[in-house]
Amino acid sequence: MRFLVLALVILLGAILVWGATDLPQRGDPLAPAAVHESVAVHYIERAYAETRTPNMVTAVLADYRGFDTFGEAVVVVAAAISCLLILPRRSPKAEGGGEGSRPAGTSAGGSR
Amino acid sequence: MILDFVLGRYPYLFIALLLMIGVHGMMVKRNLLKKVIGMIIFQTALYLLFIQGAKKEGASIPVYSPELGAEAGAYMNPLPHVLVLTAIVVGVAITGVAISLLLVIYRRFGTLDEEEILQKMRESA
């Protein structure tokens, strides 16, 4: 079983390297991603003009592709809800405002 | 051919290596926490894959500065950085949920070793 997994994983790596042979060279200024006039070039040339934000990454992150970041925010809230759902919490009602109903005594090293 | 490949596309070798380590760790390790660590390595390989494509020869960081002006060749491509930020947040969220699951599993079965857990599940079924 372990050998099969190893072989599968090496095959995966080989496919990735095989595919990478047609990707642009490292740092190539004429790479497709760098010269695409209405995506990367638009962000670089127009970000400051359109949003007055020097940091282009923030401009793209919050404005051009703001919906991605909105989706991210939903992902973070979904993760918070998941943890609350997975872990057995003391139900909110039983605990009141959450003043920590743990034993009040601050005995040394009173870890739970 | 090999030399030009290595010189021009060495990042992909490291990415493939990281990927292999991560996936192998996820599949083979018996301790569930080690599987999560394998998953984190796998995700790191993905971040590296995105970031390495942003570099442009002789371009500065994608923060506008009046001297360089708004000229495409002067700055790196900002888009991969944005995608990596999103991917990192998603990765953190998934790791958070995975560790909560591990906590519940540890409390219920007293162990994080996959074989023992399967054994206990079979007994109680």
Next chain:
Amino acid sequence: MSQVPVLIPISLLVSALLALLIGLRDVKLGHRVSLVGASVAFFLSVAGIRAVAGDGEPLRYALGAWMPPVGIEFVLDPLAAYMTGLITFMGIVALVYAPRSLATEAPGKEGFTYPAMLLLLTGLTGISLTGDVFNLYVFLEISAIAAYALLATGDRNAPVAVFRYLLIGSLGGGFYLMGVAFLYFSAGTLNMADLQARLPDLVENRAVITAAAFMIVGLGVKMALFPMHFWLPDAYTNAPSAVAGLIAPIMTKVSAYAIVRFFLDVFPPGFLTEAVPVASTVGWLSAGGILFGSVLALAQQDYRRMLAYSSVGQIGYVGLGIGLANPIGLIGGLLHILNHALMKGCLFFIGGAVRYRAGVTRIPEMRGMGRVMPWTMAAFVVAALAMIGIPPTAGFFSKWYLILGTLEAGNWWWFGVIILSSLLTAVYFFRTVEMIFREPEAGDPAARLLSEIRAGGATSSASHEAGVGPGPATDPGGEPPASMLLPILILGVAIVAAGIMNVVIVEALLERAAAPLGG
């Protein structure tokens, strides 16, 4: 009207957040808020369907007022409208069903279950609507995280099954993301329409071929395509019935829809059939999955595990539709998304009703339940007939289109697989139907319930199985409470209605979607 595409996911999200905050104080009010949110989203989806059905132009919506490919766009075309309508409908039905069922199966967690359900719907509608490959990954992960949480609230073994699902799911998501990276670095854009314009002259590019392979594998994992399906049975078996009734019908289908979206709208027409033999591999794997799922379902004693394995089989039909790569076959696969969603939702809810009333999930222990809850089991018969594919139920028509597709493609092997699996499905469903309507013997839970009905006309709900908490007060008759029975009956009627109206659905929504394949 032009705001509809974005308002569908956002109305679900806002109601999820409101239900979350309100749910901290008053869970019942939180449930009502989530119901309102799901209904608003369903109403918007129906409006969207009416806007684009027939020959209406797809609604393109640029987010942040940035025209694509600079910004992200939503595309509400007939196929997306069909999916959002189905997702929001199943969402409402599951939300109506959830409260009483969760009270016995996952007590104390309702306050967070409703927001998680709505977030799942937000993610799935987002996937259906988005026209941006990276945005699709974000929504894929939203629905995945919500699904992990929902499935983990089930029985004792649920967290272990969900942990395995999480590992494999995040591996699948990672593969999809690698595909996005390869596509971006070779084409320079993330917008689907822009990709479709740029990919034809990149067909020989190895990076694009690898990107297609990684994406299909990633989405195949999320779709539980045959060799990558082993996370599904345990995850669905240990889940609460209300959650399984929401996730099983639509979650894997949306990943299949994403593959179809890539098939039709991103990669050049011949690319996924000749250059990269994706269609035939998906087809053959699905054929294997259909047989595997049907055979395994036959061998199960636990009702929910039987349904889970049958889900693996049924998603194979959708995969077969993709594999056939001709208009008729694809229409059959897409129609099966709707049909199977209705059937599987109904069956899981029925399982929940039996568990609510008698606390049992193994088929032998369900002997004679047909006499205890006649209406519920009538819906079971309708769903069983639909699963087998007997007219006029919906199941028949999607299989019929698929069979026409195999004939047109001249693929006798897949034709045989469809027929054989229908027979296998007939066997394991008739066996269950016969078990349910047989006279209950002395020791059966059904016998106890029947005697209670005859004696006091009221039965206490199930409380002996460890996983099932103390059911609420007794309620009249053997049927599950109205809030559980109504969704079951609605789905039963919908199965027949979808069958009768399948021609309308196909002509209005699916025909134009599959047209590019014909060309």
Next chain:
Amino acid sequence: MTSVYESLFLHTVARAIVPIIQVFAFYVITHGHYSPGGGFQGGVMLAVSIILLRISVGEESFERFPRNAGIVLAGVGALCFALLGLAPLLLGGSFLDYGREFFWLPAPTAHYWGIFLAEVFIGILVWGSLMAIYDTLAGGGEE
């Protein structure tokens, strides 16, 4: 689960550091425009400051930041972000269209403030979510 050390040294140092971390976190959130930073990194720092309090001080930290406050903060932050996105719809723009939303400002400045608000809401949201996750992980309910 959270072990509370009763050492005076830890208390005083924690009390001294936490405000500094929070001020720096606000700086990171608000300076996403000029330097690498933004809502996510700032939100994490805010959460870290409260977690430092939880670990070092324990009981009193619950008065300042009760157990339920995390998920409430996350929900409120996400709702504000959703409303920020929905506001332009009322004025005829599309979702998250900052130009239409602050119509009284010239377009670039409107987008500038739109991004600023988005970063602030993300900061609150990430702060609340991470606190909610930490409180449930470390809060520990019995099994």
